[in-house]
Amino acid sequence: xxxxxxxxxxxxxxxxxxxxxxxxxxxxxxxxxxxxxxxxxxxxxxxxxxxxxxxxxxxxxxxxxxxxxxxxxxxxxxxxxxxxxxxxxxxxxxxxxxxxxxxxxxxxxxxxxxxxxxxxxxxxxxxxxxxxxxxxxxxxxxxxxxxxxxxxxxxxxxxxxxxxxxxxxxxxxxxxxxxxxxxxxxxxxxxxxxxxxxxxxxxxxxxxxxxxxxxxxxxxxxxxxxxxxxxxxxxxxxxxxxxxxxxxxxxxxxxxxxxxxxxxxxxxxxxxxxxxxxxxxxxxxxxxxxxxxxxxxxx
Amino acid sequence: xxxxxxxxxxxxxxxxxxxxxxxxxxxxxxxxxxxxxxxxxxxxxxxxxxxxxxxxxxxxxxxxxxxxxxxxxxxxxxxxxxxxxxxxxxxxxxxxxxxxxxxxxxxxxxxxxxxxxxxxxxxxxxxxxxxxxxxxxxxxxxxxxxxxxxxxxxxxxxxxxxxxxxxxxxxxxxxxxxxxxxxxxxxxxxxxxxxxxxxxxxxxxxxxxxxxxxxxxxxxxxxxxxxxxxxxxxxxxxxxxxxxx
Numbered sequence: 001x002x003x004x005x006x007x008x009x010x011x012x013x014x015x016x017x018x019x020x021x022x023x024x025x026x027x028x029x030x031x032x033x034x035x036x037x038x039x040x041x042x043x044x045x046x047x048x049x050x051x052x053x054x055x056x057x058x059x060x061x062x063x064x065x066x067x068x069x070x071x072x073x074x075x076x077x078x079x080x081x082x083x084x085x086x087x088x089x090x091x092x093x094x095x096x097x098x099x100x101x102x103x104x105x106x107x108x109x110x111x112x113x114x115x116x117x118x119x120x121x122x123x124x125x126x127x128x129x130x131x132x133x134x135x136x137x138x139x140x141x142x143x144x145x146x147x148x149x150x151x152x153x154x155x156x157x158x159x160x161x162x163x164x165x166x167x168x169x170x171x172x173x174x175x176x177x178x179x180x181x182x183x184x185x186x187x188x189x190x191x192x193x194x195x196x197x198x199x200x201x202x203x204x205x206x207x208x209x210x211x212x213x214x215x216x217x218x219x220x221x222x223x224x225x226x227x228x229x230x231x232x233x234x235x236x237x238x239x240x241x242x243x244x245x246x247x248x249x250x251x252x253x254x255x256x257x258x259x260x261x262x263x264x265x266x267x268x269x270x271x272x273x274x275x276x277x278x279x280x281x282x283x284x285x286x287x288x289x290x291x292x293x294x295x296x297x298x299x
Numbered sequence: 300x301x302x303x304x305x306x307x308x309x310x311x312x313x314x315x316x317x318x319x320x321x322x323x324x325x326x327x328x329x330x331x332x333x334x335x336x337x338x339x340x341x342x343x344x345x346x347x348x349x350x351x352x353x354x355x356x357x358x359x360x361x362x363x364x365x366x367x368x369x370x371x372x373x374x375x376x377x378x379x380x381x382x383x384x385x386x387x388x389x390x391x392x393x394x395x396x397x398x399x400x401x402x403x404x405x406x407x408x409x410x411x412x413x414x415x416x417x418x419x420x421x422x423x424x425x426x427x428x429x430x431x432x433x434x435x436x437x438x439x440x441x442x443x444x445x446x447x448x449x450x451x452x453x454x455x456x457x458x459x460x461x462x463x464x465x466x467x468x469x470x471x472x473x474x475x476x477x478x479x480x481x482x483x484x485x486x487x488x489x490x491x492x493x494x495x496x497x498x499x500x501x502x503x504x505x506x507x508x509x510x511x512x513x514x515x516x517x518x519x520x521x522x523x524x525x526x527x528x529x530x531x532x533x534x535x536x537x538x539x540x541x542x543x544x
Contacts, residue, residue, distance in 0.1 A: 253498045
């Protein structure tokens with residue numbers, strides 16, 4: 001499990017964390033969701049005992065990140081955002097290296113990494129630097145797991161990775177979770193929130209909201225419509241001028257229009273007709289994590 | 300000529316590896332064209348051929364009315380390019396970056412000065428105008444990089460994963476800038492890993508192992524697979540067995 005109390009950290013005069021309070025339960029798959037600059041990496045580095053907070057405290061499995069840092073380093077797996085394995089060692093050499101450092105062997109904990117490692121085995125004599133992005137990521141995960149950690153800290157493992165490899169990676173995390181490892185994973189892809197047990201939405205060093213993904217989506221409290229016409233660019237401009245409009249954002253082929261209060265769709269239809277729009281379509285929209293994030297981050 | 304880009308059996312081989320395998324497609328003027336594919340599918344290689352940076356092994360392509368074999372320098376003058384990884388000089392100030400690129404594109408000095416003022420005003424960046432690019436927030440940087448990529452009013456702008464890691468509000472402001480640009484007649488050729496962004500495009504192509512596996516409007520693609528999102532379309536096309544878990 002992971003706990004933090006009022007963690008603060010600044011780089012010079014720039015605050016990176018503004019008082020983070022977090023509780024991650026044992027065996028939970030917990031997501032830190034936020035854009036670049038939200039403070040995700042700083043938080044993970046403090047938890048991994050690689051960075052000291054200016055204020056506040058944090059514990060992993062009841063061990064303090066400052067006082068008990070040696071014990072924590074033995075019991076966590078950490079995958080940094082930047083690929084940090086030895087590029088000129090082979091796949092197998094990297095894994096052996098990390099196993100040895102932690103005083104274990106590949107054989108001893110093979111069970112834990114088997115699912116992932118079988119996909120790498122055909123390339124086990126290839127240098128890590130020559131692997132594809134998806135393969136590098138799988139190797140890094142194996143190396144982070146080889147000493148059987150109780151807590152896994154993953155810093156943006158899916159950034160820049162295509163949707164297929166992203167999906168495979170999340171399936172691997174689901175299987176690890178079933179083995180009772182506490183997993184904290186950060187991502188800038190908001191749609192990945194739904195794959196976590198609970199998530200914290202982060203922006204500018206603060207947590208906007210913590211909850212189960214469904215509850216977060218259900219907490220959206222404004223009428224939300226999806227609107228489409230033949231000219232999306234003009235549609236956005238015109239809806240911004242529409243008095244009852246609260247926010248107007250493009251969302252795929254539609255524009256999400258949130259309203260200050262309930263308005264009949266016919267009224268919006270008429271408003272758009274008056275402004276020369278054709279092929280008008282208006283329907284109820286299901287809020288997404290991004291709708292929530294934008295609402296919360298703008299207040 | 301109504302096409303900004305035409306490619307006909309465009310192919311690139313490295314040794315015995317075929318990175319791009321006889322792709323053919325057309326992009327209309329003023330269209331927002333999404334160019335998707337898994338890592339390693341050949342997107343970057345294809346884009347390098349279309350921007351005149353890499354000579355094709357076989358096939359034909361015309362970009363902005365010029366031939367990629369014979370007239371790559373003409374092409375470079377008529378396109379803009381922006382990538383997530385590199386676009387601006389971090390150790391130059393905002394205004395210096397604009398001046399630098401204005402000079403590269405051969406715009407007259409006076410025009411560059413006016414454009415710089417207009418850009419900084421339009422982007423609401425006056426507080427950053429004399430800051431080093433390294434010190435301004437990522438979202439602003441990306442919007443600035445895009446504005447600079449279209450500073451010389453190119454016929455086509457190529458955007459290579461322009462919105463990675465950017466917050467959702469800025470991501471949308473960025474797409475509004477893309478809509479505006481396309482509305483003014485510039486063709487937009489864009490790659491992205493955000494599948495919801497694929498739906499902002501007029502048409503989308505999806506590359507799988509060097510070939511174009513599908514090319515259509517996002518709506519038609521979703522309908523033909525009978526799925527709700529472009530993410531599902533992508534997974535069906537790129538994942539053997541069409542697994543959808």
